[in-house]
Amino acid sequence: MLKIGNLYASVEDIEILKGIDLEVNAGEVHAIMGPNGSGKSTLAQVLAGREGYEVSGEATFDGQDLLDMDPEQRARAGLFLAFQYPVEIPGVNSTYFLRTSYNEIRKHRGEEAVDAMDFLDLIREKLALVEMDESFLKRPVNEGFSGGEKKRNEILQMAVLEPKLSILDETDSGLDIDALRIVANGVNKLHAPDKAVVVVTHYQRLLNYIIPDYVHVLYQGRIAESGGKELALELEEKGYDWIKDESLEQAL
């Protein structure tokens, strides 16, 4: 589904990603872990099409050249980024935003636009998934939301848009244990054999709820280590210094 080869990204001549190789197939859950500043969020942003990065290398999504696509084209093709810091948008009603987004993606799939009434039925069902109150629909997008509400709103959008590939960027940061459980539960319920999830996280705790098939450790812009879910536990135990030491050894 997603193939990344020798991916580099820099901002103002500072190289952040230094040759990433990664392959994610349908049905898989990947975790990308790493210390602060290792390039985890940059990878997520670059895949979603954030402007401002100098990018080289390859990235394909279902065979299409991802790097050649606008952010909206990527979203319509089925790529979804749950933001680490969801943006507050005063004056834009949440329901309007979600319906516009939903209809854009339907249009791309050759499906008819959904009217306000039908959309309300759909959204009610999805709200239950992330245990959100209907009053949320009347509020402007993310405005005045608590950290937990913002993250739940990201998962709600994921539930509505039903992307093929979801990239969750530090979705666990700033969540208390209840919110973490709700978010993880939502992600698990949405997972299916034809979908894939990439969980970007600093800590192992989210991976107690969303069990990864593969764990990759990002360090200094490269994948320093890959393994199964036990790698996450090893990291938790030994800390990132272990990877740092190992990288240093390799370099020497």
Next chain:
Amino acid sequence: MSGTDWYPSRFEAFEQSLNGETQSPVHQLRRTSIERFRAAGFPTTKDEEWGFTSVVPLTRIDFELAAATKEPAAADIATFCYGLESLVFVDGHFAPGLSQLDELPEGVLVKSLRAALAEDTDLVTAHLGQAAVTEGEAFTALNTSFVQDGAFVHLPRGTVVDKPVHLLFLSTVTCPNTVSHPRVLIVAEAHAEATLIESYAGLGTEVYLTNGVSEIFVGENAALDHYRVQREAPTAFHISATHVREERAAQFRSTSITLGGRLTRNHVHTALVGEGVDSTLNGLYVEDGNQHVDNHTLIEHAQPHCQSHEFYKGILGGEARGVFRGKIHVHQAAQKTDAYQTNQNLLLSQTARIDTKPQLEIYADDVKCSHGATIGQLDQDAIFYLRSRGIGHREAVRVLTRAFAGEVLDRVRVDALRDELDHLVTHRLERAAGVAP
């Protein structure tokens, strides 16, 4: 002939056309005013209050008073009426054939100023020129010199008008370089309540000047919701002054929307002369191309325990230029004043420009006053957020810009007006976004 000499010379011709009317008190007011205009001359950018707006382009034109012309067809003006019953003026002259106002409560007057000058002379004379000062104010002096027609609204004590009253000033401008000086006089006595909409629109393609003055008296405990909508033709110069006097416990809301014209200057001056007044000034200006819009406001807190809230927003694209100057003046007696002022601007292009200058002048020591101004572009993070959800770049820009304007539009309480303004603003934003890089 230069503008400062031109108008006094036209005044003589105007005076002759008035025949026997020259002995009336109103004519004394006209005479004083033309002298004041002659003394003041047009403002220049050296005048502090006009520092960012040059009126030179309009002083170079010798504008002739617009004559009464044939009334346009009702169907042609429907789009400017918002489905509301309206008092219509064409090129400054009352158009009875297009005007319809039914079901006004007993005693309430909504009529042409020309008729009121003849029929309600004492009432008009007692108020006309009392709020709108002409000293040192060239345009107000000019309007008052040529005052003849416009609208007169009288709400006697305790009267409540449920339906909004709409005053439409339409410029059809069939010949170039004409001026109209519409005058609006609104007298709301104690405990009266009403919603009033003044709108200014243009149909033609010739150059013209609208030089309007509105005087509004809000009596004790009266509540007035006032709108001023400017949709002039792209060739128009539009100068306006709105002077308000608010008595004890009055509630006054002003909403000023500017969409049209090539050069616009709006001055709103409200004097809070009684205790416990609640005064609100909202404004929105959306401009592009080479348009210039200057919003100038003065809120005068003269008595204690009053509140004022000012909220102006601007969206400028193309090479448009905007100016906001808002002053809150708190007199020494005005203790416990609670006043805030906000001006927020969105620039859609690299070549659009705004000068904003909020000002507080406070002579009382126990007050709560604040002000703030912002100038910015659209939030790039918000654009990316919308795009990452499949919403195209153009649509994302449109949604965010509309949201910015929405904070003012959503405060419009007349549904039909709000819907039409929403439509107009959306259309305008698409145009403005189209020329943005």
